[in-house]
Amino acid sequence: MDLLIPSTGLLFWMTIVFLIVLFLLWKFGFPAIVNMVNARKAFIDDSLRKAHEANEKLANIQQMSEALLQEARQKQSQILKEAAQTRDNIVGQAQEKARNESARIIAEAKAEIENEKQNAIRDIRNEVAVLSVQIAEKILREKLSDDKKQMEMIDRMLDEVAVKN
Amino acid sequence: MRKTIIFILALTLHVIVASAAEEGGALDTKGIVLDHIKDSYGWHVTDIGNKSIVIDLPVIIKSSTGWHVFSSGRFAHEADAEGYRQGPDGFAIATRGDNAGKIVELTNGEEVVPFDISITKTVAVMFIDVILLLLCILIPARWYRHHKASDPAPKGFTGLIEMLITYVNDEIIAPAIGKGYEKYSPYLLTCFFFIFVCNLMGLMPFPPGGGNVTGNIAITFFLAMCTFFIVQFSGSKHYWKEIFWPEVPILLKCPAPIIPLIEFVGIFTKPFALMIRLFANMMAGHAIALALMCIIFLMASKGIGMLVGMTSVSILLSVFMMVLECLVCFIQSMVFTMLSATFIGLARTVPEEE
Known part of the structure; x- marks a missing residue:
């Protein structure tokens, strides 16, 4: 068989065999594999994209939560400040009120005491007057118990009157 | 370790060869090489003593x-x-x-x-190669039919085949043909794997391999014809216009169609080059491998000193050639696929609108 002339038999078998192989591989072989590889590539790309998006979303959420936290903290401190102010106000007012009240009570008490003192002094004065009259009566009676003394008294008194005149 | 093995191999060969040389006398190197490269009706495996082992076909x-x-x-x-x-x-x-x-x-x-x-030796070897090829592709393809895209990628042999297919499809076919390459990729992939498997099996020096399938002009002729027809049938209007009425000075095409004639011949030289390239490369690979082996047998008649020296060189060269051939197997199948894809791509070009 010559090297450079294609032999009929070989060509015949090659045609049959190659066409069968081509048909089988075209039908069942390569497209299945190639399509699957492409599908997998698409799937991987899609997954990557999704993961990227999810990451971005997560970052956004984190940022948002950070901001929220910050805001909450600010609000908290503001509320605390307000509360402290209110408390100080209330305490101040109460103190003021208490001071006024106590001052009033003290003044009233002072006035009462003064009143009572005046009353007591007046009472004592009356008593003292009555007592002194009674004492003077008693002393007079003692001194004028006999006639002689009475006479003497009258004499002295007359003397005194006389002297004066 | 490797050196020892080669040395032992060399020694063993000396004994066999020495006896062969004594019996046979002059060695018909050309006959040995050509017998292997050419087709034959029986499948001659080897000789043991005077007895030939031939598989009848x-x-x-x-x-x-x-x-x-x-x-x-x-x-x-x-x-x-x-x-x-x-x-x-x-x-x-x-x-x-x-x-x-x-x-x-x-x-x-x-x-x-x-x-x-x-059913000659080449046909028989081709049958074996093709069955192997079908197994190599259809078994992995079965895996893909039973899995979803979201499953993990396959491992082992299926993964290897996937890698090869993806490489040929994405790196060779797609860039050469351009848009719409999917229509052609099964044919080109079949070409690639057919040539690749036949080449690799051709490296095996004993059945079921050993035949010179892709180094046979009938095989490459058929493959080139397939590409030729596909190229002509997928030729765009622009492609045909470029051949019969190319944009050259009018004198070059009007009275005597010089350029169109050249272009027309070009239609046939492209597949012809495809055919000859694959055939010559593969045939030469087989011829060189055999010729290097024949050195051992030739030197057997020139005395033991010559034999030992040349045999070592010859075996080293053979090993080197074998490794090179492994590379050539892949490269040649790749080149055939790439050139076919390029020819198809050229035929499908559409002029860029300005």
């Missing part, structure tokens, strides 16, 4: 007397005085003349070549 012939099917073992082993290996029903294998190596029908002393579709 079916001979299928349609002659003037109808269809004949018989075993190639029925041909005589030795040629007779006229140079014919006589077989049954008046058939013989010619060993001389124009039809040397072919089955001829002898009628009245004249050779008539019948329609011969025998």
Whole structure:
């Protein structure tokens, strides 16, 4: 068989065999594999994209939560400040009120005491007057118990009157 | 370790070769090489002593007397005085003349070549290669039919095949053809894997490999013809216009169609180059491998010192060539696929609108 002339038999078998192989591989072989590889590539790309998006979303959420936290903290401190102010106000007012009240009570008490003192002094004065009259009566009676003394008294008194005149 | 193995191999070969040389006398190197490269009706595996081990293959012939099917073992082993290996029903294998190596029908002393579709050695090897090829592709393809895209990628052999297919498809076919390459990729992938498997199996020096399939002009001729037809059928309007009315000065195409003629010849030279390139590369690879091996046998007759020296060189060279051939197997299948894809791509070009 010559090297450079294609032999009929070989060509015949090659045609049959190659066409069968081509048909089988075209039908069942390569497209299945190639399509699957492409599908997998698409799937991987899609997954990557999704993961990227999810990451971005997560970052956004984190940022948002950070901001929220910050805001909450600010609000908290503001509320605390307000509360402290209110408390100080209330305490101040109460103190003021208490001071006024106590001052009033003290003044009233002072006035009462003064009143009572005046009353007591007046009472004592009356008593003292009555007592002194009674004492003077008693002393007079003692001194004028006999006639002689009475006479003497009258004499002295007359003397005194006389002297004066 | 490797050196030791090579040395032992060399020594073993010396013994065998020395005895062979003593018995056979002069060595027909050309015959050995050509016998391997050319097709034959029986599959000669090896010789043990004086006994040849030959796998007989079916001979299928349609002659003037109808269809004949018989075993190639029925041909005589030795040629007779006229140079014919006589077989049954008046058939013989010619060993001389124009039809040397072919089955001829002898009628009245004249050779008539019948329609011969025998399962020759190359055909048998091709059958084996093709079955292997189908297994290599269809078994992994089965995996893909039973899995979803979201499953993890395959490992092992399936992964290897996937890698090869993806490489050829994405790196060779897609860039060469451009948009719409999907239509052509099964054919080109089939070409690639057919050539690749046949090349690799051709490296194996014993059955089931060993045949010279892709180094055979009929095979490469068929493949080139396939590419030729595909290129012509996918040719765009622009492609045909470029051939018959190219944009060159009018004198070059009007009175005498010089450029169109050149372009027209170009249609045929492209597939011709494809055919010859693959054929010559693969054939040369086989020829060199065999020639290097023959050095051992040739040197056996030149004395033991020469033998030891040359054998070591020859084995080293053979190992080197074998490794190189492994590379060539891949490169040649790749080149064939790439050039086919490029030719298809060129035929499908559409002029850029400005």
